[in-house]
Each structure stands twice: as C-alpha cells, then as structure tokens.
Amino acid sequence: MWGLDVIGIKEPTEEKDTAPPEIEAFEESIILLDGRYQVPLMLKHAGIPSGSDNRSLAERHLQAQINRFKGQPELLKQYDTAARTYLNEQHAERVEKNYRPAVTWRMTRVPIGASSSPISLASIIRHHLAGFRERYPETVALLEKDLDVDDLIVGLPNVDKAVIVYSEARKIFPEASMELRKWTSNSHALKKGFLREKVAFEDEAGENTRIKVLGVPWERNGTRLILTGREASDVAANKPSTKRIVLQASASV
Numbered sequence: 012m013w014g015l016d017v018i019g020i021k022e023p024t025e026e027k028d029t030a031p032p033e034i035e036a037f038e039e040s041i042i043l044l045d046g047r048y049q050v051p052l053m054l055k056h057a058g059i060p061s062g063s064d065n066r067s068l069a070e071r072h073l074q075a076q077i078n079r080f081k082g083q084p085e086l087l088k089q090y091d092t093a094a095r096t097y098l099n100e101q102h103a104e105r106v107e108k109n110y111r112p113a114v115t116w117r118m119t120r121v122p123i124g125a126s127s128s129p130i131s132l133a134s135i136i137r138h139h140l141a142g143f144r145e146r147y148p149e150t151v152a153l154l155e156k157d158l159d160v161d162d163l164i165v166g167l168p169n170v171d172k173a174v175i176v177y178s179e180a181r182k183i184f185p186e187a188s189m190e191l192r193k194w195t196s197n198s199h200a201l202k203k204g205f206l207r208e209k210v211a212f213e214d215e216a217g218e219n220t221r222i223k224v225l226g227v228p229w230e231r232n233g234t235r236l237i238l239t240g241r242e243a244s245d246v247a248a249n250k251p252s253t254k255r256i257v258l259q260a261s262a263s264v
Contacts, residue, residue, distance in 0.1 A: 034130075034134060037134055038138055041135060043187070047188045048139070048187055050121075050134075052121070073113070076090070101119060102119055102120045103116040103117060103119055105117075129160055132160065132161065136154075136158065139183070139187045140154055140155055143183050150179040162225065163191065164224055170200050173198060173201055177201065177204070181210075190211075193212065194210055194211070195212055195231065196231075197231045197232060197233065197234065247259075
C-alpha cells in the first residue's frame with residue numbers, strides 16, 4: 012500500500028517511560044471515596060471558565076422525546092423506569108436552584124458519551140490496577156494489555172489459567188465498585204462456573220454459537236474468528252480508489 016507515515020500514522024519509535032504532564036496531573040487528582048473513584052472533568056484548555064452549558068439543547072431533546080412518547084406509552088414506561096433507577100442509584104443529583112419549570116438534574120457520573128470518558132476510564136483503571144500488581148502480577152499484566160476501553164478480550168493456553176484470571180479479575184474490579192459483565196468462553200468448565208457463581212454472561216441461544224468480539228464474529232465452539240471481505244467490498248463499491256476509501260475498507264475487515 013504505502014508507508015504509514017505518508018498518511019499521517021506513525022509507529023512509535025520507542026516506548027516512553029513517562030506520561031505527558033497532563034495525564035500525570037490528572038492521575039494525581041484521582042481519589043477513592045466510598046469505594047468509587049472521583050476525578051475532575053478534563054478540559055481541552057485549562058483555565059477556560061465553564062460559563063456555558065447545554066441546557067437549551069437538552070430541553071429540545073426532551074421535547075422531541077415527549078412528542079415521540081405520545082404514540083408509544085410502553086416505551087415511555089421503559090424510559091421512566093430506567094431514569095428512576097438511574098436517579099435512585101445516585102448517578103445524578105437534583106439541582107435546587109431551578110429558575111424554569113423543568114426539574115434539572117446534575118450528573119454525578121461521567122457519561123459514556125462525553126469526549127473525556129475513554130481517557131478518564133483508562134487512567135482510572137491503570138491507577139487501580141497498579142495497586143494490585145504485586146498481589147496478582149500475571150493477571151494485572153494481562154488486564155493492562157488486553158483491556159480495550161471497557162472490553163476485556165483475552166486468550167489463555169489452558170482452562171486452569173483462565174480460571175485464575177477470571178477469579179482474580181473478579182476480585183480486583185469490585186474494589187472500585189466496577190463489575191465485569193457479559194462473560195463468555197469456549198470452555199465448558201468456565202461456563203459452569205458462570206452459572207454456579209451467578210455472574211452475568213453471554214450464553215448460546217439454541218444452536219447459535221457465534222458472538223461478536225469488537226465487531227468480529229467468533230465461533231465459540233472453537234477458536235475461530237470469522238473474517239469476510241463482504242463488508243470491505245460494500246464500502247469500496249462504486250467509489251474512487253482514494254486512500255480514505257482504502258483505509259475505510261481495510262478497517263471494516
């Protein structure tokens with residue numbers, strides 16, 4: 012194809028031992044309170060006052076949802092149940108000084124949609140794992156290497172090692188009030204363990220043994236990942252052969 016540096020993607024020439032100053036400052040501000048980590052919001056430019064908000068946008072979205080619910084009462088009930096559960100778990104707090112009819116709630120958790128969420132989560136997990144490195148060195152090394160945002164994808168040589176990683180990971184994350192969910196495995200021994208310990212896991216539905224791993228189908232009866240060129244051909248069909256299209260087609264495989 013062409014050199015990665017030509018299209019602006021460069022391989023790191025060497026491993027950096029130190030984190031950027033911004034990350035170091037962020038990690039120094041992490042505190043553990045009542046079993047949960049608290050961190051400041053990350054701003055693109057330090058010192059910029061947060062005078063604006065998205066209230067008007069949120070109100071427009073709310074009105075659009077209300078109009079949508081008029082013809083779907085069951086959907087309204089589902090939304091109401093989910094919102095009340097969210098509030099009961101104290102993921103938001105009521106703002107007392109309201110100056111408009113709509114009741115306002117302030118988020119107490121960083122929403123997944125926030126642009127700072129991935130790096131905040133990665134920094135917190137890295138900080139949390141560091142405290143278990145001496146106790147569970149092999150498992151922590153795997154978690155540091157194989158966690159993709161909030162997905163853990165790991166292959167191990169035998170069931171015994173898989174059981175160790177599974178049990179140790181389940182000890183590590185609850186200490187930060189985090190729960191690993193939607194487990195799945197091609198090991199019958201591990202599946203029995205999931206059932207016995209009543210953890211949330213992805214079970215096969217009938218004869219369907221496939222599940223997607225970061226968008227790639229995995230045949231759970233074995234160790235096969237299923238890749239097809241169909242998506243790539245659909246992306247590139249009837250389009251000019253530009254670098255952008257080639258990259259999009261490659262990324263779809």
